[in-house]
Each structure stands twice: as C-alpha cells, then as structure tokens.
Amino acid sequence: MRARDAMVAIPLAWMAAVVVIDVLAPPGIHLGPLLVAAPAVTIAFGGPWLAGLVSALAVAAQVIIAVLRDRDELISANHWAQIVALIIVGLSVVIFCVLRERRARELNQVRYVSETAQRVVLRPLPKYIGPLRVASLYLAAEAEAKIGGDLYAAVRTDSGTRLLVGDVRGRGMTSVGDAALLLGAFRAAAHRQATLAELAAYLDGSVCWNLTEPDETEQAGETFITAALFDIPDEGNKVNMIDCGHPPPIVVRNGRVSTIDAYQPAPPLGLGELVHTNHHVDTFDFGVGDLLLLYTDGVIEARDSTGAFYPLAQRIQAWPERHPDAFLHRLRHDLLDHVGGRLDDDAAMISIERLPT
Structure with a gap:
C-alpha cells in the first residue's frame, strides 16, 4: 500500500x-x-x-x-x-x-x-512415508497451468509403500482426465491387489476401459499412459518395480549414479487389449542412505538452445545434496537453467531417501 x-x-x-x-x-x-x-x-x-x-x-x-x-x-x-x-x-x-x-x-x-483440482487430483506427497523421506515436484509447461498429464501417487500397505509415477500421452484437459482416472484407480486398488503384477494388470484394464467411453474421440491405441510401479517394503533393502514404457529410475549411492533399466519392460498402460502384456517384476537394491529418483520424460527430453537433451544422470552425479528436498531444489534450478527458464513439456520428479527403521 x-x-x-x-x-x-x-x-x-x-x-x-x-x-x-x-x-x-x-x-x-x-x-x-x-x-x-x-x-x-x-x-x-x-x-x-x-x-x-x-x-x-x-x-x-x-x-x-x-x-x-x-x-x-x-x-x-x-x-x-x-x-x-x-x-x-x-x-x-x-x-x-x-x-x-x-x-x-x-x-x-x-x-x-x-489449484483446487491439483490438490484433489495430484495430491502432494507427505514428507515421510513409513521409513521413507520423500520430496515431490511438478513443473507445468504452461505458464498458468498447475496440473497436466504427468502424475504420481503413493499408498501405504501393511508391509510397505507402493508408488506410481506416469505420463499421459497428449496434453490438455483430456490428459488431465486420464491422469485423474489412473490416480483414482491406483489409490483404490494399491492396498488391495496382492501382488504388484496384479496391480499393474488392474490399472491397465482401467485405462483400456476408459478408451471405450462413448464420448471418447480418439481411437484405441492413440491414448496410453507410460508408468512405473514400485513396491518398497519397510524391511530390507529391496525395491520391486514394474516398468510400463516409462523412463527408468535412478539410484544414487555413495556418489555413484545407477540407472535401473527393466529386464522385461511392459507396454504402456492402455495397450493391454492390443498386445499381449506380461508384467514382469524387477528387483533392485535400495538401502539406508540411498537416494531414489523417479521422474517423467519431461525431464530427460528437455532441450537447451542447441537442441541437446538434459543429461540427468551426468548432472546429478557430482551433486553433494542427499536430502530429498535439497536435491529436488537443485534439480529444478539446473533443469530450468538448461532450457532457458521454460519447459516444452510437463515434468514430475520424486526423490526418496530410505531412513533407518
């Protein structure tokens, strides 16, 4: 005033x-x-x-x-x-x-x-989920947008935590609706499905069912969602993963960066009726003090003025930050510096640290 x-x-x-x-x-x-x-x-x-x-x-x-x-x-x-x-x-x-x-x-x-839709559809992840310390970040490509087709969610089970990270094909309100559908199905079924493979099959069926809606203008196969499912038990140092055409997670351990590629990746969710889908569960190590980074392709496909992609694994290798919040804070600034301040696609990031039980 x-x-x-x-x-x-x-x-x-x-x-x-x-x-x-x-x-x-x-x-x-x-x-x-x-x-x-x-x-x-x-x-x-x-x-x-x-x-x-x-x-x-x-x-x-x-x-x-x-x-x-x-x-x-x-x-x-x-x-x-x-x-x-x-x-x-x-x-x-x-x-x-x-x-x-x-x-x-x-x-x-x-x-x-x-902002209300973002809080309802894409709920912020809590800082602590069981023995995990978590930080999440969503960067929308549109200047006034708060939510897009990228998604993430976490649900507690009796023995651990299940996480979902995904990216809906396309943009606009259709992608937001598809993201909301998948998130709702995941939150409803993540604690009920006995195995991770059964959960992946259930989510694939939910996305396929949505494509048959009478008001859907796109044909089957034109809409799909790349996603990765994770089951992190409270005990032990293992993580179970099903990759459905999604960028692989990264584990930072003692200054070394490891990209976890799926042995048998499944097709993206929504293509289960077009191709035979076998949801293979991969397992990798994730111990106390390790940092697990989950992200969407808006991060690794971000280009600078010369057209070069953002080298995620090479950039984070030299960073001393291990607290999830500090790590994502630096990643956000480094990514925006790489692209000159504005992304061409939405980007979602989750960093997870396993704490001593």
Missing part, C-alpha cells in the same frame, strides 16, 4: 509542473496536452477510483490553465478541445481499469479452481 501511495505523487507532481510551466510559458507554447500522461501513468498502479480521481484532477488542471491563459476573453476553442480530449481520455482510462479488474478477478478464480 505504501508503494502505491508513493506512486500517486508522480502524476500529481506531473500535473502541477505542467500547470506552472504552461502558465509561465510564452503565448505560443501550450503544454496542456501533456496532462494526458497523468491518467495514463495511473493505469500502471491504480484502480478505477484512483484513475478517475487523477483524470478529474487533470481536467481541472486544464481548466485552470485555460482560465489563467485566457484572462481577457472566454476560454478559447483550443483549450475547450483539450478539456474535452482529457475527459474522453479519463473515461477511457476508468473503463479500462474496470475491465482489467474484472479480468483479474476471473483469472484469480480460474487459478483457485486449478
């Missing part, structure tokens, strides 16, 4: 200076038209009421100039034209401010709905 009050002094000082100089100037010099700058400047920091007040003061200033310059005669036609012009400009400024504030309210409402 104080900054805006200080800014008000600018148009007021400008009008005072124009009045004084115009009155003292020789008869052939007219500075009255410069008063239009006062309401124009007010648009930058003021609302309709302030803009209307400054416009009224600008008209009054022009009347003062006309009276003082035309002492021996009625207000000249030139000054009347300037007064009318200032009135028109003032009304235009006020109308513009009203429309701008209305647009700002609408945009705030849209942002509120977007």
